[in-house]
Amino acid sequence: MIVSRKVKQLPLPLYDEVKELNESLFNEHGALETPEYITNNMVHTFRYYQDAALRFFHYSQVAETFRFRNVNHVLFNMATGSGKTDLMAGLILYLYQEYGYQNFLFLVNTNGVLNKTIDNLTNQSSEKYLYTPNIEIDGERIEIRQVQSFPKTQSKNTIYLKLATVQRVAADIYTQKENSMGAEDYARDKLVILGDEAHHYSASTKSEKEAEQSWEKAISTILNANKDNRLLEFTATIDLENKNIYEKYKDKVLYRYTLDRFIQDKYSKNVKRIQSSNTDIDNMMNAVLLSEYRRRYALEEHGTYIKPVIMFKSQRIEASNTAHEQFNELIDTLTVESLKAFLDRQSMIASEEDSETLALAHDYYRGREDDLSGIVRDIKRELAPSRIINANDTSQSGILERGHYEALNSLESPSNLYRVVFAVARLTEGWDVLNLFDIVRLSDDPKAKGTKATTMSEAQLIGRGARYYPFLLNGKRSFTRRFDDDSKDSLIMETIHYHTINEPQYLKNLVNALDEMNLPTGEDKKNPLLDVKVKPAFKLTDVWKYGKIYYNETIEVADDYYDSLEKYGVDTKNDVVIPYISSLKEVSYKDTKVHENYSNVYNVPITFDKRYLEKIMNRLSFYHFSNLKRYIPLLKSREEFLGEKWLNIFNRTIYVTVPQTMDGTKLNPVEKLNILERYFIEVSKQIKSGYSKERGTGKFIGYPIKEYIANYRKRVPNYDTGSAFMQNDPQTVQRYELKEDYYVYDSAIINLTEKQLIDRIAERVKELEEVYTDVYLIRMDENMHRESAKNNKLKLHQFGSGHNELSLAGFQPDFILYLQNSDYFIQIFIEPKGRNIEEEQWKEDLLMYINEHEAEIIFEDKIDDVKIKGVKFYTMDDGRGTIKQIGEIALGRAFRGLSIEN
CATH class of the missing domain: 3.40.50.300 (P-loop containing nucleotide triphosphate hydrolases)
Structure with missing residues (x-):
């Protein structure tokens, strides 16, 4: 490294x-x-x-x-x-x-x-x-x-x-x-x-x-x-x-x-280098096959359409224009026979050091020999001259400066058919194309070995091209990476590949430039899947043979269930009291916290008419009827929403809480409007969080461990740049051998935060074994159930009342601490978290909700010796006191010696 x-x-x-x-x-x-x-x-x-x-x-x-x-x-x-x-x-x-x-x-x-x-x-x-x-x-x-x-x-x-x-x-x-x-x-x-x-x-x-x-x-x-x-x-x-x-x-x-934090937070694509000694023509063909494989893979495996763009980067305009002509000829003369010959030639020179992603693409085409004529036809259509932009000119002003501005700046648009860009100028500031997946550096100038300035420019180009493309997956867009680094999905749909010339001094300068930017990249070499196996000794235990892990059941919710706002958690019977926030304070009136230090307050009723409500409902897009109807399927009109059947706003009094020093009877129309709007915003939040087509229940189902805890395979991402980032990143993934009996797998492919959690639990296994005959930590890695649709059931969902919108999809906590003695069994859900804590706070809220609503939990087999518990996120150095909480749940007290720990 x-x-x-x-x-x-x-x-x-x-x-x-x-x-x-x-x-x-x-x-x-x-x-x-x-x-x-x-x-x-x-x-x-x-x-x-x-x-x-x-x-x-x-x-x-x-x-x-x-x-x-x-x-x-x-x-x-x-x-x-x-x-x-x-x-x-x-x-x-x-x-x-x-x-x-x-x-x-x-x-x-x-x-x-x-x-x-x-x-x-x-x-x-x-x-x-x-x-x-x-x-x-x-x-x-x-x-x-x-x-x-x-x-x-x-x-x-x-x-x-x-x-x-x-x-x-x-x-x-x-x-x-x-x-x-x-x-x-x-x-x-x-x-x-x-x-x-x-x-x-x-x-x-x-x-x-x-x-x-x-x-x-x-x-x-x-x-x-x-x-x-x-x-x-x-x-x-x-x-x-x-x-x-x-x-x-x-x-x-x-x-x-900074850039390293941006990448750590998964807002970018992964970055991989494909280093090749091929000719430029062969590199062009490989980029074409990889690009088309991306498009086909996304469509065939995930039912989503992406349009991956290739950029061919040259050092000189003359060379770039020549390469453009060669590319057109390559596509024009492509036949089934020439494609087969190319694949055969690549197979003959293949080695273990070759690109894993290119090998996936080549294997894809070899497995479809009966359909190569259709593939060739698609390539000719997708990469026709009409779908190529030549962004070269004699100025040094950048590729957005001269011509093609609209086309270059709208490459993600479904109506934009361009797939290829030829350019000498780098991706200039302002070019924020997201669906660039391949940059091919052509070896067009034997004298251009890649000076430090040149390679720094190319490293910056890679950094700009790494912006994440929010493709649709299961009908939803995400603006962060969704797959494990180095998984097949990620390699194809969430990775930008920089195809480089295999010239030693150039590569050395490029790698140094990438490292100086602290941009984590790695050479795209064949990276085998590693096996993670259930320990044979664990398979001999009664826990394996008879034990279960518990997740709650979900049910569909019919539209006619939502026949009143009470079903969403909205109180429509009692009067409403809203705190007044002084306009002199440097806060928005929509702030939900009262910043006045009221020692003496009183409530003042607000008088208003229908005009106020119409204005609020017009300016808050949630209350546009098309949106209201989405959340309240039985609603017939906005007028009905305000009436007795739903919000019942005219049969209740709305009060504002003001300090004694203020004359609340002299509120002006703008202040009244703001106060009422605060109430309507709160109601909109309750309606959104209370509505779902599917929700969790308090009924927990036991799934046999021997059927659901299985061997699985996973890759360890490889990086050779961004070393300062990698060394300081608690999310860096490595493989660790774990021989202790309490851990059910022979190894763990985990990040530093997860490793620290495992180590801290390991330190307390002996103390737990004083109370429990069976103490096991189970890693619930998503990779272990990708091959089996039935294991999608292993998700924890919000149940009861008081949940928020984000939690409805459910999630699988990363670890289960399994504790059993002759009297009872405790299952503790644990979720380590090293980033995006604020965005995923709903997960911790759900884990805490389990403990607070234990009385609502029932079990399908009507057992009474099972307890389901959750703990706060485990963060680095146990900043939230998770280990202490585990002790209090499992032992009724903190672990011994914990008071002197962080």
Whole structure:
């Protein structure tokens, strides 16, 4: 493995201060939740790190510690593909709503990024548009209007967005001319500058220094033109080791979400290298076969359509154009005979070091010799000249700059048929294609051995191409990887392959460049499945022969079951009491927590008429009838929803709780509207969480261990770069031999968090054996039941009342601790968790729910000597006290010596 160089962690004072605020229990602004005027008006839901970035910015504007510092210039350092533009779109709404900003200047470095951003933020007909068609805040329709200059008289409910290259804006400031904006125009009304790809706005090389410094000066001029102006910069690339850049940004970096964290959180594809000594023509053919195999595999195995794109990367335009011609000829002259000959030739030179994925593709075609004529016909159609983009030109401006912009920026669209891109320029900033699965580096220049600069550029290309493609699976999209790393599914549907030339110095430089970026990659070599077997000794025990593991049964729910809102958990009989939140507080009125410290309060009834309810139901999309009908199948109209049969809103009184110091009888219409909306939002959450076509029951079924605990096979992912990431990642998977009798398998293919859990339980087996004759830890690896549909029953589902929407699908906790003595048997579900804890909190809630609702559990065989229990997530170093909880369940006390542990 390549040893990664140690990168010194330089202090970032602003980032550290805000992180401390975020973690502090005494932060007076609490944990800001992303306001609903953002979530309701954007197409994409913020991921946890985007929520955090917004929260960090909020703190920088409102926290007491920054009151006299005017934090007006910040930088968000976030990985390529992590959704910086989504965050910008959300920040625009936040700054408009919370601080009254109407003018936003969006600066970019290239026309390609500019065109993409215009689509993202202003073009409602674009598939990349980030807002919902109708933006509504507080019942008012908000317009986003693209302008060349900010108007002197500004309209209400309007956000003005000027999108321009930094070159154009700087030129306008330094060279005054008609219809351009000078410094005084940026002083008239407060504005926010959004600087995308901000690393371009700092001087770096002599040849660029003069131009770039003028950009910096222009941006600084605009920022300082008005004391209320704000500058928000965004970049994935910031060279903090450069002394000048560090000095500029050390107290401006507000939030960081780095590439290695992005990959660790599974928001990217896996990355594999295919290193080949083949000719370019053979490499082209292999890429074609692999790409078509991806498309066919997704369709045949998972019933989903993906359109995998290939990029052929050359060093010179002339060579790229020649390769384009050769590719067209290759496809045009392809026959069944030539395809068979190619497969035979690849078979003859095959070795154990060859690509596993290519071997899968070759085997696929060899197994379909009777259908090769149809396959050849499909290849000719899918990769015809009309489906190829040649993105080359003589400029150095990037592949989005000249021609083909629309085609290149919409490659995921079903109406876009392009499958192949030929280019010399790398994937430029702004090209966010997701369905790129193969990049083929052609060996077109014998002198081009891959300098450090060249290979760093190619490593960045791989990093951009690794963005995850959210294909449909079982009717649902996911924006994170869904399969185990190195599984067959993942190799084909969740991996980008970089087909490289097999030249030693080039490969060395490329691997070093990938490692310097801390981008985990590995050579795609044949990686055999490892066997994990049930121990023979365990098969001799009574637990194996007669033991059972328990999961709860599910039932279908008919539409006519939902004949009242009580079935969803909504109270429609009693009066409603809503706490009042002062508009002077720096929180959204939709915040669910009361931030007033009320020592004396009283309830005031709210008077309202039907107009209020119609306005709320019109602006909350949940209450649009088509959506309401989805959750309430028996509903006939929105009017009926408000009536006695459902919400019964007119026969109940709605009170607001206000402090004694406030005259609650003088609430204005806007305040009433906000208070009522809070109630309707809460009801919508209850309805959504209460509705399901299938739900768990309190009836637990026992499944014989000997039928459901089986041998299985699994791969260990291989990486040779990103070593710093791999060494520090608690999710890195390895194989461990486990000889102790308490563990039912001979080995475990697990990550570091799971290994630590096993070790800590192992330390306490002897203490458990003082009470239990049988103590076994069972790894419930999903791989062990993929071959058997019946084992899909082994999932834990929410039961009873009070569950949330996310839990309805059920999940399989990773471990079961099986404890049995002569009197009773305890089954403890354990789920280790090293990441995405907030997103999967519902799983821990379900595990805790089992303990709190033990009385609701019944068993199909009416036994009374079984206990089903759950514990909190096990995190690294047992941060949630899971081991202590296991002791309290199993022994009625903490394990001995646990008090001195972490």
